[in-house]
Amino acid sequence: xxxxxxxxxxxxxxxxxxxxxxxxxxxxxxxxxxxxxxxxxxxxxxxxxxxxxxxxxxxxxxxxxxxxxxxxxxxxxxxxxxxxxxxxxxxxxxxxxxxxxxxxxxxxxxx
Amino acid sequence: xxxxxxxxxxxxxxxxxxxxxxxxxxxxxxxxxxxxxxxxxxxxxxxxxxxxxxxxxxxxxxxxxxxxxxxxxxxxxxxxxxxxxxxxxxxxxxxxxxxxxxxxxxxxxxxx
Numbered sequence: 001x002x003x004x005x006x007x008x009x010x011x012x013x014x015x016x017x018x019x020x021x022x023x024x025x026x027x028x029x030x031x032x033x034x035x036x037x038x039x040x041x042x043x044x045x046x047x048x049x050x051x052x053x054x055x056x057x058x059x060x061x062x063x064x065x066x067x068x069x070x071x072x073x074x075x076x077x078x079x080x081x082x083x084x085x086x087x088x089x090x091x092x093x094x095x096x097x098x099x100x101x102x103x104x105x106x107x108x109x110x111x
Numbered sequence: 112x113x114x115x116x117x118x119x120x121x122x123x124x125x126x127x128x129x130x131x132x133x134x135x136x137x138x139x140x141x142x143x144x145x146x147x148x149x150x151x152x153x154x155x156x157x158x159x160x161x162x163x164x165x166x167x168x169x170x171x172x173x174x175x176x177x178x179x180x181x182x183x184x185x186x187x188x189x190x191x192x193x194x195x196x197x198x199x200x201x202x203x204x205x206x207x208x209x210x211x212x213x214x215x216x217x218x219x220x221x222x223x
Contacts, residue, residue, distance in 0.1 A: 004153075006153070009151075032210065034211060041216075041217075042216065042217075043201050043203075043214030043215055043216055043217055044154070044201070044214050045214065046209065046211040046212075046213075049210065049211065089153055089154065096142065096159065096161060096167075097142050097205045097212070098144070098156055098159060098169065099144075099154075099156065099212060100156075100170075101146075101153035101154040101155070102153050103151055103152060103153045104153050
């Protein structure tokens with residue numbers, strides 16, 4: 001049973017557009033919410049992360065919005081570039097640094 | 112600085128055979144993890160280890176065995192491989208400085 005639900009499964013965006021990926025969770029024991037980016041044939045790599053006491057975090061073109069009361073968080077990719085084409089996973093951390101992952105979103109940026 | 116290496120990178124085996132996937136880190140991080148990645152499921156935790164000789168089950172441990180006699184190595188064994196264990200397997204360590212798990216390149220396993 002997926003503890004973190006992620007949507008959409010895939011999305012296509014034009015170069016320069018905004019990509020939005022949403023995640024929701026139920027377990028209130030989660031205390032850290034990272035996003036990972038994965039390119040074909042590679043392992044996932046940390047993109048950006050947030051703690052639940054913060055409502056928003058921005059790093060370059062990537063922003064996490066976090067709504068603790070709704071148990072939802074989202075990733076916004078601004079000014080999407082072809083190099084952003086990858087699979088993105090939201091995750092939630094619980095005891096002993098374990099991660100529960102969403103199912104993933106494949107983002108395709110059209111030039 | 113090799114980080115995490117996994118071997119083999121690709122493996123084809125038959126149902127019922129024993130298979131061991133190797134994971135080696137050069138950092139001496141305490142925590143190590145094994146995940147499997149399947150389409151539609153993201154990554155699911157199989158086993159993890161907090162230190163040498165300390166291991167525990169994750170979400171999907173059935174059919175797998177782990178050991179950790181040395182901090183740097185964390186092998187995953189499929190005792191009797193089944194077709195449902197066809198997957199991509201990732202090993203990871205926890206890096207406290209960045210507060211993140213760092214993943215290896217993965218092993219693609221096909222069970223016929």
